[in-house]
Amino acid sequence: MSIQNNFPAIKPTLLLDFASTEQLDPRITFTRASTATYYSTQTAKAEENLLLQSQALNTSPWAVSSLTATNNTGDTTAPDGTSTATKIALNATSGVAKWVRQDQTSLSNVVVSIFLKAGTHSFVQIYAEGNSGNFCNFDLTGGTVGTAGANATGSIVALANGWYRCIVVFGATAGGRTYIAAVDSTSAAFGATTTAVSVDFYAWGAQREQRNAVTAYTPTTTQTITNYIPQLLTAASNVARFDHNPITFESLGLEIEESRTNLLLQSETCNVSPWASSSPYSVTANTAIAPDGAQTADALIVESGQSSFSNNVTRQVVSKAASAIQYTRSGYFKALGVTTSVRLQDIGNLSANSASVIVSLIDGSVVTAPSVTGAFTGASVAVSNAGNGWWRVAFTYTTDAHTSLTVRSFPYVGASALTGDGFSGLLAWGAQLEAGAFATSYIPTVASQVTRAADAASMTGTNFSSWYNQGEGTFYVSSSYTLVVGGNYRFDITDGTSSNLVRLRSAPSGTTQSRFELTSQNTIQTTLSPATTNQTFNQDAVAYKVDYSVAVVNAGTVVTDTSLAPASVNQMAIGSTRLGASVFNGHFRKIAYYPIAVTSAQLQALTS
Secondary structure, rough: OOOOHHHHOOOOOOOOHHHHHOOOOOOOOOEOOOOEEEEEEEEEEEEEEEEOOOOOOOOOOEEEEOOOEOOOOOOOOOOOOOOOOOEEOOOOOOOOEEEEEEEEEOOEEEEEEEEEEEEEEEEEEEEOOOOOEEEEEEEEEOOOEEOOOOOEEEEEOOHHEEEEEEEEEOOOOOOOOEEEOOOOOOOOOOOOOOOOOOEEEEEEEEEEEEOOOOOOOOOOOOOOOEEEEEEEEEEEEOOOEEEEEEOOOOOEEEEEEOOEOOOEOOOOOOOOOOEEEEOEEEEEEEEOOOOOOOOEEEEEEEEOOOEEOOOOEEEEEEEEEOOOOOOEEEEEEEEEEOOOOOEEEEEEEOOOOOEEEEOOOOOOEEEEEEEEEOOOOOEEEEEEEOOOOOOEEEEEEEEOOEEEEOOOEEEEEOEOOOOOOOOOOEEEEEEEEEEOOOOOOOOOOOOOEEOOOOOOOEEHHHHHHOOOOOOOOOEEEEEEEOOOOOOOOOEEEOOOOOEEEEEEEEOOOOOOOOEEEEEOOOEEEEEEEOOOOOOOOOEEEEEEOEEEEEEEEOOOOOEEOOOOOOOOEEEEOOOOOOOOOOOOOOOEEEEEEEEEOOOOOHHHOOOO
């Protein structure tokens, strides 16, 4: 007989198919006295570069006039430490326009950025055809912005070795041609000619984006690039979250989490107090698109020739009680330049007490296993893919008994400290420190610590009695597997007291088995804990009536009890006890209830 033939013939009187419907049954009362973050199927535009051959300005579709563009000259290194800079040498003809140009589609709200360095010539204009206000001049010796047109706003960022990133935001429509031109001064007019002859400057990393502010440089060759990132969203207070896998967009169902507090301040701005850093590190705010789709990710750059493993790294000190506390510190990280991994090393009052781990930002693997020194104990790490090169690293450990903790992050290459080039480092966002054995969803902070309230879901009154049979029944629950022993309540059905109850929870022992409990008139009737091989999502099923109770997980071995009196109950808490304790901290795909006690074979069919 097929598994399908063993399904119960009767239809469930309660079917909460959260993963498929992505909505609450109207009989559920849901509360959460704060906002909370989650993933849907929504994406946001991240990196973009609409210019081709961004590091080879001597290659088609780039065109030149009255100059020679030579790539890989070896005269100077590019900002990333390679020999890929292009030398722009002006010919000997005076009084003509001298430019490098690339043709693209006309767009509005365009940002053009190019890394430029003076050779024997200092004055450069970046302009776009189609409007005489679309230009801006730069002085590559003084590092200043000159005259800009009415439709352009220029800025300049100094880098190592004489390089500058020159940026122009075009407010009006920017024509289909982007120019890099030699001019005679910082007050040159739009598309001006030049008297300069037989001089040169250097260019690298040309980028054109359709947005209002420049982002981190993204190289191109023969194809333009527009990347998208899974967007971390925020649910309003008292609005349930139907979470998704950010990579596959699989619907994970209803998310239920306990209350947690992010103890780190300025979680998205690590260049302001109480974050601190100094040479060899520089921090640039709002460099890249963060996992929430906003341009709030910061760049942590290591100066040229310096080691990234320095106590001057960007860090934050948190006050704590004078006792050993289990914390989980998490953050979103992305490699920048030649960086391939991130090292987290958090220390107590004494540097001899610490916890450390190195994680790859290429594939999310653990490069160097979690370790502790001194009085720190119990380090572990969990890594999740946040999409588009971002990884959320969650590092758990128990501290010493001192009264402070310092959290630090270092850009690494493999298991070794990065030797800085002034360009490479980390993109960082979403710093979080919470007391607990695992990370929960991200909690943004600014100037003070923020607490996310617990999710609470319940059914009472006729919303409960309309589907529940007091004499017998069967529950099916598909929910994510979590590791907390003795917590993780799938449901708690009671009469408002502990005298009568029907529960599904994780076992209060050294294992993480599911346990079905039924108490009637203050007498424990049954406690069934079926053995199981846990999966990412477990399928639990229990059936009960007078002198009969059966439980199974993932179509495993059935456990039974033949002595039982049903309980009289009137309310159901989903994902916690009736008092809101032992919160599940996971996702519910589905909860179904059948008003009869089905057979063992039917339970196995339901959970197969």
